[in-house]
Amino acid sequence: MKISEMSYAQASAVMLRIAAPISNICDDEELANILRDFVGMKQAPALRAYGLTLPRVLTYCLDKHKADTVEIISALLGIPVSQVGETPFKDIAKGLQESYDEVLAGFFTRYKARKKSAVTA
Numbered sequence: 001m002k003i004s005e006m007s008y009a010q011a012s013a014v015m016l017r018i019a020a021p022i023s024n025i026c027d028d029e030e031l032a033n034i035l036r037d038f039v040g041m042k043q044a045p046a047l048r049a050y051g052l053t054l055p056r057v058l059t060y061c062l063d064k065h066k067a068d069t070v071e072i073i074s075a076l077l078g079i080p081v082s083q084v085g086e087t088p089f090k091d092i093a094k095g096l097q098e099s100y101d102e103v104l105a106g107f108f109t110r111y112k113a114r115k116k117s118a119v120t121a
Helices: 008-026 029-039 046-064 066-077 089-099 102-108
Strands: none
Touching (some): 008 066, 029 046, 046 066, 066 089
């Protein structure tokens, strides 16, 4: 379920659970270096840049931030931490895709939705 569709009580509980794990991941200097490499690939085709970076990010996070990743998955999908490892990966991927929205993105980033101007020239 998307954060924007949750009640205040549900959403605040999820946000409290995922705030520290996301902070841990975002404060990781080695991960920041991987992302700097990605930014440095401006001239590379998008497929190559993403194809080289996503496996590195996923491998790194699943290895170095396994507990953080599991906590985020558990909170967003509403399943116990103990069940995350037994849940089929396709169900986790689908659940994470379905839980992501602008409200969740905006909580942890400087996300700004572009609004179309109602004023015409």
